[in-house]
Amino acid sequence: MRRLSALLLGLLITSFSGNVSAASFDVFVSILPQKYFVQKLGGEYVHVMVMVSPGASPATYEPRPGQMVALSRAKAYFSIGVPFERTWLPRIKGLYKGLPIIRTEKGIEKEPLFNAWAKGLLKGRKNPPASAHSGLDPHIWTSPALVMLQARTIMEGLSRVDPSHTADYEANYRRFIKELVDLDLEIRDTLLPRLRGKTFLVFHPSWGYFARTYGLRQIAIEREGRGPGPRYLEKLIGFARKNRVRAIFIQPQFSRKSAQIIAQAIGARVISADPLAEDWAQNLKDVAAALRNTLEQP
Numbered sequence: 001m002r003r004l005s006a007l008l009l010g011l012l013i014t015s016f017s018g019n020v021s022a023a024s025f026d027v028f029v030s031i032l033p034q035k036y037f038v039q040k041l042g043g044e045y046v047h048v049m050v051m052v053s054p055g056a057s058p059a060t061y062e063p064r065p066g067q068m069v070a071l072s073r074a075k076a077y078f079s080i081g082v083p084f085e086r087t088w089l090p091r092i093k094g095l096y097k098g099l100p101i102i103r104t105e106k107g108i109e110k111e112p113l114f115n116a117w118a119k120g121l122l123k124g125r126k127n128p129p130a131s132a133h134s135g136l137d138p139h140i141w142t143s144p145a146l147v148m149l150q151a152r153t154i155m156e157g158l159s160r161v162d163p164s165h166t167a168d169y170e171a172n173y174r175r176f177i178k179e180l181v182d183l184d185l186e187i188r189d190t191l192l193p194r195l196r197g198k199t200f201l202v203f204h205p206s207w208g209y210f211a212r213t214y215g216l217r218q219i220a221i222e223r224e225g226r227g228p229g230p231r232y233l234e235k236l237i238g239f240a241r242k243n244r245v246r247a248i249f250i251q252p253q254f255s256r257k258s259a260q261i262i263a264q265a266i267g268a269r270v271i272s273a274d275p276l277a278e279d280w281a282q283n284l285k286d287v288a289a290a291l292r293n294t295l296e297q298p
Contacts, residue, residue: 025162026070028077030085031058033141034104036280038078040176041154045165049074051084057253058082058138058276071096076161078154081105081138102157104150110136111212113205113220142275143209144184144284151176183281187214190288198295201240201248201268203259206275210284216291221248227258240266247294249273249287269294 024047029035035048042048049070052061061084071077071092077099079085093101113135140146155173159166196215205220221228221236228236239245245266248259251274263270271290277283 026074027161028067028071028074030078030080030082031141032276032278033280034078034080035278037104037141037147037151037176038154038158040179041151041169041172042158043168043172045162045168046158052082052276054276054278055252058084060084063088068092068095071099074099076100076102076157078102078104078157080141080150081110083138100157100161102153102160104153104157105138105140106153108140108146108149110138110140111208113137113208137205137208139206139209139275141280142207142284143213144180144187145213146209148177148180151180179281183284184213187284187288190285190292191216195292195295198291199243199245200291200295201236201245201259201262202273203248203250203254203256206251207249207273207287210287214288216295219245221258221262222254227255233258233261237262237265240268246297247271247291249290251275 024042024045026047026049027038027042028049028051029038030051032050032052032054035050038046038048049067051063051067052058059082074096077089077092079089079101081103089101092099140150151173155169158169162169191214193215197217199217199219200211201219201221203221205218205222207218210216211218219236219239221233223229223232240262246268248263248268248270250256250259250270250272252272253274253276256270259270262268271294273287273290274283
């Protein structure tokens with residue numbers, strides 16, 4: 001019995017010591033793809049908590065009471081420019097004055113939402129006027145090239161709040177950049193050059209930066225946050241038929257109804273593509289493969 005007790009005590013001490021050496025600190029991000037980025041750069045030193053729950057919309061999300069309490073223990077908040085942050089980041093900053101808010105969207109020039117392109121194309125114009133859009137596209141995480149810019153900001157932020165591990169964060173950054181370059185090349189090999197200029201429909205314009213990066217054209221069904229009216233829906237169906245659109249991409253956070261109506265009218269497939277998926281790299285590969293499989297059809 002004494003030998004067993006000594007063995008158990010030894011295991012407890014070993015376990016406790018291991019937990020101390022691998023201790024991590026809490027950081028918050030707004031959306032799941034950011035968890036992927038921050039975990040890649042922070043490694044064992046960070047415990048990443050996500051504000052917007054799976055299936056929820058970053059446009060309308062309201063933090064839960066438990067999340068607000070957890071923020072008091074966080075060492076940093078990494079924002080990305082999604083809509084709910086406009087309301088909640090000032091409140092969070094007011095409540096937790098010592099909490100660093102690291103804006104990973106810093107230095108990235110955002111583009112108009114692809115609704116603007118849809119309006120211009122439907123009117124027969126290649127380049128719609130700037131006034132045609134109602135805002136800028138926040139989905140900067142759908143392009144590996146833009147994630148490279150975010151990665152540097154994340155690395156610098158981690159080094160600022162935890163300078164003792166700066167060398168580790170810099171090494172992780174170099175590895176992550178190589179992974180992003182490899183991912184970009186793999187997607188280019190999947191889509192280019194044979195699909196350059198092809199058009200696909202989405203309900204919500206989430207894939208604009210992805211489309212621009214790889215020479216595609218995204219057309220949104222949604223108009224300024226609302227579903228299409230009968231007249232716009234009719235024009236979309238006509239445009240989709242004329243341009244032989246074969247795929248309509250939807251995401252779980254939005255209704256399938258409008259997409260299914262158009263798909264039935266033009267004989268297209270409705271494909272689920274979630275820009276908020278946690279396994280970010282694999283998700284981009286899957287979206288690229290789905291686009292290739294549908295856009296290659298005659």
